[in-house]
Amino acid sequence: MIKLLLAHLGGWTRIVVEKPFGKDLDSAEKLSNQIGELFEEPQLYRIDHYLGKELVQNLLVLRFANRFFLPLWNRDNIDNVQIVFREDFGTEGRGGYFDEYGIIRDIIQNHLLQVLCLVAMEKPVSLDSEHIRDEKVKVYFFFNAELESISVEPIKDEEVVLGQYHGYRDDSKVPDHSNTPTFASIILRIHNERWEGVPFILKAGKALSSKKADIRVQFKDVPGDIFNCEKQGRNEFVMRLQPSEAMYMKLAVKQPGLEMSTVQSELDLSYKQRYHGVTIPDAYERLLLDTIHGDQQHFVRRDELKAAWDIFTPLLHRIDKGELKPISYQQGSRGPAEADELLLRAGYVRTHGYRWIPPAL
Ligand SMILES: NC(=O)C1=CN([C@@H]2O[C@H](COP(=O)(O)OP(=O)(O)OC[C@H]3O[C@@H](n4cnc5c(N)ncnc54)[C@H](OP(=O)(O)O)[C@@H]3O)[C@@H](O)[C@H]2O)C=CC1
Numbered sequence: 365m366i367k368l369l370l371a372h373l374g375g376w377t378r379i380v381v382e383k384p385f386g387k388d389l390d391s392a393e394k395l396s397n398q399i400g401e402l403f404e405e406p407q408l409y410r411i412d413h414y415l416g417k418e419l420v421q422n423l424l425v426l427r428f429a430n431r432f433f434l435p436l437w438n439r440d441n442i443d444n445v446q447i448v449f450r451e452d453f454g455t456e457g458r459g460g461y462f463d464e465y466g467i468i469r470d471i472i473q474n475h476l477l478q479v480l481c482l483v484a485m486e487k488p489v490s491l492d493s494e495h496i497r498d499e500k501v502k503v504y505f506f507f508n509a510e511l512e513s514i515s516v517e518p519i520k521d522e523e524v525v526l527g528q529y530h531g532y533r534d535d536s537k538v539p540d541h542s543n544t545p546t547f548a549s550i551i552l553r554i555h556n557e558r559w560e561g562v563p564f565i566l567k568a569g570k571a572l573s574s575k576k577a578d579i580r581v582q583f584k585d586v587p588g589d590i591f592n593c594e595k596q597g598r599n600e601f602v603m604r605l606q607p608s609e610a611m612y613m614k615l616a617v618k619q620p621g622l623e624m625s626t627v628q629s630e631l632d633l634s635y636k637q638r639y640h641g642v643t644i645p646d647a648y649e650r651l652l653l654d655t656i657h658g659d660q661q662h663f664v665r666r667d668e669l670k671a672a673w674d675i676f677t678p679l680l681h682r683i684d685k686g687e688l689k690p691i692s693y694q695q696g697s698r699g700p701a702e703a704d705e706l707l708l709r710a711g712y713v714r715t716h717g718y719r720w721i722p723p724a725l
């Protein structure tokens with residue numbers, strides 16, 4: 365009926381669909397089938413507003429337009445990757461919705477996984493939206509004749525930490541015995557030539573001590589060290605998606621002065637300082653404009669969505685059945701201490717004694 369009416373009106377038809385796109389693989393596929401009966405894939409714009417964020421869009425340029433990164437972006441040089449979302453407020457009246465979904469469905473399975481694909485994918489043939497989405501979906505799959513095999517390994521229990529903030533169940537719409545996580549840290553491992561052995565740590569939480577979203581790429585130690593002094597940390601490349609867009613490279617330099625010792629410093633690109641007076645568009649603003657232009661590059665294709673649910677559905681079902689329990693954490697904290705322990709077990713080395721001095725604007 366809708367389809368016939370729209371066709372009759374002429375012009376173009378583009379449907380913007382906002383999450384939740386189902387609750388698991390089966391419900392998402394059912395929804396996709398129902399929408400698919402009405403509209404063709406080129407008419408469907410599944411929105412993930414993280415794909416409209418300035419620094420997420422910058423990933424393609426950084427990775428594929430800079431000689432610096434090309435030879436380093438692989439398992440030979442990168443030790444671990446963190447993609448982190450923190451919010452300093454709780455569910456704030458959305459407890460009813462949130463309790464049905466939880467932090468994995470709300471943030472990790474969509475926003476953080478989309479970012480992961482852009483960090484991990486191979487170079488697309490061109491900026492054509494299908495070429496980009498083909499490469500993103502290959503992070504999940506290897507296509508081998510008729511054999512379709514998943515390249516992201518199944519999530520292991522010992523590589524998951526779930527949390528629920530103290531006071532979450534006080535919301536009248538949240539059941540007294542809710543098992544829904546408001547915090548999760550999960551390691552994904554991509555079994556391909558570029559990333560074998562590199563943990564991708566996806567972490568998201570509500571009611572924490574700070575609000576931020578960033579991508580942190582930590583490099584391996586330099587072999588054959590000749591500087592006989594204690595290292596403060598490893599090289600890191602950090603892209604802060606929000607607040608205050610920035611990207612910086614943490615690196616060792618000579619401690620200024622007479623001594624020959626090293627100190628951890630940074631090469632810093634802070635957007636406010638570098639791009640005076642430039643307004644960064646809101647993610648939705650940008651994505652709705654793309655819809656009007658008919659550009660699907662920053663929208664989620666059906667096969668990407670299916671692959672994303674494939675990865676998380678077994679874990680989500682176990683949480684829904686109460687087989688995995690969230691650890692309680694205090695509001696305004698960093699979340700469960702077990703998440704920091706998981707990070708160290710994954711190989712992350714924290715920098716010691718590094719202090720950032722913000723530039724005067
Ligand atoms: N241009 C800019 O704006 C720049 C800003 N800075 C600022 O300087 C500060 C330090 O930067 P940086 O060293 O990169 O980042 P942080 O010290 O904030 O974090 C580094 C890593 O350590 C973890 N971590 C942080 N605190 C703890 C803790 N108490 N216990 C265990 N693990 C912890 C973080 O986890 P998690 O991510 O989960 O917190 C992250 O993995 C930050 O506030 C940063 O924003 C630095 C350089 C440039």
Ligand SMILES: O=C1O[C@H](COP(=O)(O)O)[C@@H](O)[C@H](O)[C@H]1O
Binds near residue numbers: 413451470471577
């Ligand atoms: O999709 C969602 O995102 C917001 C966070 O968006 P951000 O652009 O401020 O990072 C989150 O609060 C909400 O729970 C979730 O549904």
